[in-house]
Amino acid sequence: MRAAGYLPEALMGHDLTRLSALTDDLLAGFQAAGAVRVEPPALLDAETLLDLYGEDIRTRAYTTHDPAEGERMLRPDFTVPVVEMHTAMGQEPARYCYAGPVWRRQEPGSDRPTEYRQVGYELFDRGDEAAADAEVFALIAAALHGRGLTVATGDMGVLRAAVSALDISERRRAALMRHIWRPARFRKLVERFAAPMAMTEARARLLDAAREGEGAVAALIKQAAPVQGVRARAEIIARAMALKEASEEPPLTAADRALLDQVTGLAGTVASAAGAVRAMARAHAGMDAAADRLTRRAAALAARGLDPATLPFAAQFGRTTLEYYDGFVFGFVDEARPDLPPIASGGRYDALTAALSGGAGIPAVGGIIRPEVLLAREGS
DSSP: OOOOTTSOGGGGTTTHHHHHHHHHHHHHHHHHTTOEEOOOOSEEEHHHHHHHHOGGGGGTSOEEEETTTEEEEEOSSSHHHHHHHHHHHOOSSEEEEEEEEEEOOOOTTOOSOSEEEEEEEEEEOSSOHHHHHHHHHHHHHHHTTTSOOEEEEEEHHHHHHHHHHSSSOHHHHHHHHHTTTOHHHHHHHHHHHHSOOOOOHHHHHHHHHHHHOHHHHHHHHHHHOOOOSSOOHHHHHHHHHHHHHHHTSOOOOHHHHHHHHHHHTOEEEHHHHHHHHHHHHHHOGGGHHHHHHHHHHHHHHHHTTOOTTTSEEETTTTTTSOTTOOSEEEEEEOTTOTTSOOSEEEEEOHHHHHHHTTTOOOOEEEEEEOHHHHHHHTOO
16 A cells, blocks of 8 residues: 555545546546547656666666566656657647656655656647747646646756856866756856866876876876776776866856856746846847747747736756756645645656657657645645
């Protein structure tokens, strides 16, 4: 039996019928919007998830081993299997909806369940990106209308655009991009790149050898001691050469650091964010496309009756979720119940579809509602 976690005690008994009824109502709304219901598999290829998210996914997902299929993972969410299903079906544009359990490992002592339901809607469309973002957000908002929830929106693409606009090496740019979803690590990297490299006597000797070439580094390693630990000699040499390249790069400029501070501190409304990023673009040409996207999305939301002048926006929102969001992100929470996870969340994940289809992915945006959480906060 599943741990109750945050579920109302009544939902663990005969009132599960209420959960089923709510799920059916949500699905009916998504189907009325044109979605086809799909039933993605629960067991996923572990190698696919590891390639996408790295070893960190093991801390969030349950793994098992099949003698024929190899390592498998219980789906931590529906996005990957829905993208794989869409890629196989090939219909464009396409709208899908689904409902079922997902599994997430929790920290020791957490009262959150390791298995819970999601009801979701996914839109695959090469057409108007802003219109698609607004469609998905408006549909989720309509399903939750009148429930007293607090909404949050953001755009991962703004920070990605800022990193792309920096005057730095591709090595540093890739490192920052890799840690956009880890704010603390991202900040440490910025601080490291903004300061001259710390120099110890041992590091100075290593850099002197690296400047002479790989042979000199190999000789230095041989003089030091036998190689121990998990790193091979070739890896140590490669690391030394990379350290040499890093030592030759100038520190991050004050202007570039100021741009990152402006973006990560950006907060207000959807409308004000579009204006703020437009102002940044006047000093950093690489921000133009991000400003255009925000402006078009604000207009698309307004066309659906959602006022961009009152919708909250924070550039930091969405930076600690699974790493597939690369554009618009949103969430709905109950501020009176901080013990509960978000009632709904979603966003754009174009890069994920490209990664799963060998680079030929179709732009996509989607969102999910957690019906068990919705019932928990409404009292049962």
